[in-house]
Amino acid sequence: MTSAGPATPDAWSATGPQLITYADRFGGSLQGVRHLMDGPFQGAFAGLHVLPFFVPYDGADAGFDPVDHTSVDSRLGDWQDITDLAAHHTVMADAIVNHVSARSEAFRDVVQRGEDSDWAPMFLTYDAVFPDGATEEDLTRIYRPRPGLPFTPMTLGGRQRLVWTTFTPEQIDLNAAHPLGEAYLARVLSSLTSAGVRMVRLDAAGYVGKRAGTDCFMTDEAYAVMDRLASLAHEQGAHILVEVHGHHTQQIEIARRVDLVYDFALPPLVLHTLMTGDTGPLAAWLRIRPENAVTVLDTHDGIGVIDIGPSQLAPGRPGLLSAEQIDNLVETIHANSGGSSRLATGAAASNLDLYQVNCTFYDALGRNDRAHLLARLLQLFVPGIPQIYYVGLMAGSNDLDLLSRTGVGRDVNRHHYTAHEVDEALKRPVVSTLLDVLRARNGHPAFTGNFTCTTDGPVMVLRWDSENGATAQLRADVSAMTFRARFSRRGDGDDGLDITEASLGPGQDSGMAVTSPGNG
Numbered sequence: 001m002t003s004a005g006p007a008t009p010d011a012w013s014a015t016g017p018q019l020i021t022y023a024d025r026f027g028g029s030l031q032g033v034r035h036l037m038d039g040p041f042q043g044a045f046a047g048l049h050v051l052p053f054f055v056p057y058d059g060a061d062a063g064f065d066p067v068d069h070t071s072v073d074s075r076l077g078d079w080q081d082i083t084d085l086a087a088h089h090t091v092m093a094d095a096i097v098n099h100v101s102a103r104s105e106a107f108r109d110v111v112q113r114g115e116d117s118d119w120a121p122m123f124l125t126y127d128a129v130f131p132d133g134a135t136e137e138d139l140t141r142i143y144r145p146r147p148g149l150p151f152t153p154m155t156l157g158g159r160q161r162l163v164w165t166t167f168t169p170e171q172i173d174l175n176a177a178h179p180l181g182e183a184y185l186a187r188v189l190s191s192l193t194s195a196g197v198r199m200v201r202l203d204a205a206g207y208v209g210k211r212a213g214t215d216c217f218m219t220d221e222a223y224a225v226m227d228r229l230a231s232l233a234h235e236q237g238a239h240i241l242v243e244v245h246g247h248h249t250q251q252i253e254i255a256r257r258v259d260l261v262y263d264f265a266l267p268p269l270v271l272h273t274l275m276t277g278d279t280g281p282l283a284a285w286l287r288i289r290p291e292n293a294v295t296v297l298d299t300h301d302g303i304g305v306i307d308i309g310p311s312q313l314a315p316g317r318p319g320l321l322s323a324e325q326i327d328n329l330v331e332t333i334h335a336n337s338g339g340s341s342r343l344a345t346g347a348a349a350s351n352l353d354l355y356q357v358n359c360t361f362y363d364a365l366g367r368n369d370r371a372h373l374l375a376r377l378l379q380l381f382v383p384g385i386p387q388i389y390y391v392g393l394m395a396g397s398n399d400l401d402l403l404s405r406t407g408v409g410r411d412v413n414r415h416h417y418t419a420h421e422v423d424e425a426l427k428r429p430v431v432s433t434l435l436d437v438l439r440a441r442n443g444h445p446a447f448t449g450n451f452t453c454t455t456d457g458p459v460m461v462l463r464w465d466s467e468n469g470a471t472a473q474l475r476a477d478v479s480a481m482t483f484r485a486r487f488s489r490r491g492d493g494d495d496g497l498d499i500t501e502a503s504l505g506p507g508q509d510s511g512m513a514v515t516s517p518g519n520g
Contacts (some may be wrong), residue, residue, distance in 0.1 A: 016046030016442040017380065018092065020299060021390040022062070023053050023076045025416045030077035034085055040426055044438035047090030049201065049387060050082070051300055060170035062300065062414065064094070064203060065101045070191040079195045086196030092241065093197045095188050097225065098204040099171040107172050114157015122180040124173040126151055126162035129210045143217035143313060145245070145355060166207045176208050176225045185225075186232060193236035199260075200233055202226060206244040215313055218250065226258060241294055245304055245355055247311040248285070248320055255290030263293040263384060264307040265320055268329060270297060270375050271364060272308075272321060275332050277458040277479035281308075281320050286382065286453050293384040297375060298392045301410060302345070302356030303364060305330065333357050336366035340398040344412035358409040362395045369395070369430040370481050370501050376434055377485050377499070380441045381462040381474045383451050391415055393434065394425040429504045440487040440497040446472040 019041070027033040030053065037045060052063025057073045059065045072078050085091050100107060106119040114120065130138065144150050144166060151162040152169040164173040175181045192200055209221025230240045239259040244251065248265050255261045269282045309326055311317035321329070334342045334357075341359035357364075365371040372395055380386050391413055399415040417425075425431050441447065449466030458479035464472040469490060476483035487496035 015385050015447070017044065017438050018047040018049060018090070018294075018385060018387045019045045019390060019393065020049045020051065020296070020387050022051045022057075022300070022414070024057055025414060026390040026422075028419075029075075030072075030081035030085065034081070036422070037085070037089060040422070041435065044435050044442060045089065045388075046442055047092065047199070048085070049092035049199075050085070052094050052096070053077070053082075059101065059103075060168060062410075064096055065099070065168075065171050066096065067101045067103050067105075069096060069100075069188045079191075082195040082197065086198065090199060091197050092199035092201055093192050094201045094203050095185065095192065095229070096203045097174070097176060097185055097229070098166060098208045099173050100184075102170045102172050104172075110156055111154070112157065114159055116157060119180065120156075121178045122175055122184065124164035124175050124210065125156075126164065128175065129164070129216075130212050134212070138212065141215050143215040164210070166204070173210075174208070177221060182228070185229060189229060189232055189238075190236065193233065193238045198238045199241060200229075200238050201241045201243055202229065203243055205242050206246065217313070218244065218246070218254070223257065230258065245306050247309075247313070247317065248289075248307060249311075249317070251307070252288065252290055255292055258292075260292055260294055260385070261290060263289060263295045263382070264304045265289070266295055266379065266382060267297045267303050267361070268305055268308045268326075269320060270378050271303070271333070272325060272329050273378075273460075273478050274365065274371050274375060274481070275329065279455045279458060279460050279478060281325075282378075283453060283455045283460070285320055291383045295379050295382050295384040295386045296389070297379050298361040298389040298413065299387075300389070300414060302358040302413070303333070303361070304356050306355030330357055333359055333364045337363040337398060340400055340412065343400070344398070344403055344409040346409075358412050360396050360398055360413045361389075361392045363398045367395075367397060368481075369428075369504050372430055373433060373437075373499075373501075373504065374476055374478070374481060374483050377437065377474050377476070377483060378460075378462070380437065381464070381472070381485075386441070388434075388438070389413075390417070393431070394422070395428065395430045395434075396425075433499065433503050436497060437485065437499055440499075441472075444470065444472060444487055444496075445489060446470040446487070 021033060023030045023033050027036050052066060053072055053076050054066035055068040055071045055073045057063040057076055106122060110117045110120050110123060139149060142150060150164055150166045152165040154161055154163045165171060166173055176185060205226055206218045206222060208225045209219040210216040211219050211221055226242060233240050241260040242254060242258045243262060244254055245264055251261055265285055269285055273279055273282045305326055308321045309319040337359050341357055344358035362372050396415055398412045403412045445468060446464040446466045449464050452463050454461045459477050462474045472487045474485045482501055485499040489496055
């Protein structure tokens, strides 16, 4: 098998900051998102990742189970709205490659007619992967982000079958290697790129290739699907971001073969750094991490911990943090959030995941404005394409009302913002200062130059220097929570933005203290 390989950085249409948002929860519609981008956020973002806007956007998994992946939900807008956004910003959208909605027309036909349905080969059942049956070892080897086996008993054409459902019974796994599966994904990709989407996120890509005798995660078959979609995307002027949670060495390996990966290790490492004053693990990661990365601190999912822990698939391979450090990190998040993150995580809420804590990043830091701004500065200075989640942009707190209504843990970090709430958030110094920093970072020539990182105990210096003399430097004492970020286009620091903790004004560090019960 040959790999499509990563694209060169200059092939990406934008490397400046991007916004991650739902259209319905932040703006109310695709046109509403555009008004935010062209209004209060003007100049802050080079692009945006619009989370699923397909039919329906409000299904069983907040749009990640579309019934029709090639149509825009009319309650949000239409394809022209995506094209209009893409006229001025790099737009990313999701290709949900691992599964199809149980309510899709194709799968409903399979439920009705079973093997007589023309669509039957498009969906995975137990016997499609294990035609000769499976041993206990075969089944327990399967890697899944949630407890239990990835099968749901269903009646298809009057016959009881075990249908492969990696995530939920509403999301039916696709046989992406079958011509029907290939054609389906090609149609999805074409619908996105035809509307001007230039970055395509392959959702849950690691699970898309199952093979007997393996753990069914990041198999050669999965890589083959990614390679095929990457080749099609490149032909259509787009690039691929692969979404995979796993051991940090796995992320490094994947990065060698694809356009872009997420730096999912960054969020927990930044939290560990700010909670303990220990810069060692973050500095060590910055020395080895892939640079063809999208950097995040928060997303529509939770704060991942599997990405910094020991390997789940290769026992004995250590993580970036020890088990004790990870335990301390998780417990500190729960303490800083006043226990609200505990209510939304693990067995306490549905959408049970083994690898994440459900909490806003702002609450994870004890609603400490200084810590929140420093965390964002660290994110923006790390090499890669920074993406800022809409709740994090607003320095939002855990939405316990939404959690109580839905019982879905991730909803604690998926608030529905009204226009009034956005206006009020924009008046807060932590939000307005972050937008100032984003505008300074967006298009700044220093970030096309050379990156260095040095540490001296709790002090970190992250610096960029370009050939034309432009510089950007962040100096931070993570124990004292003091920092200075300077952006200069000439190199003397007098013609750009200068941000310190004092930029937030007095009284901006109220809330719970950012402390750790132990450094591990």
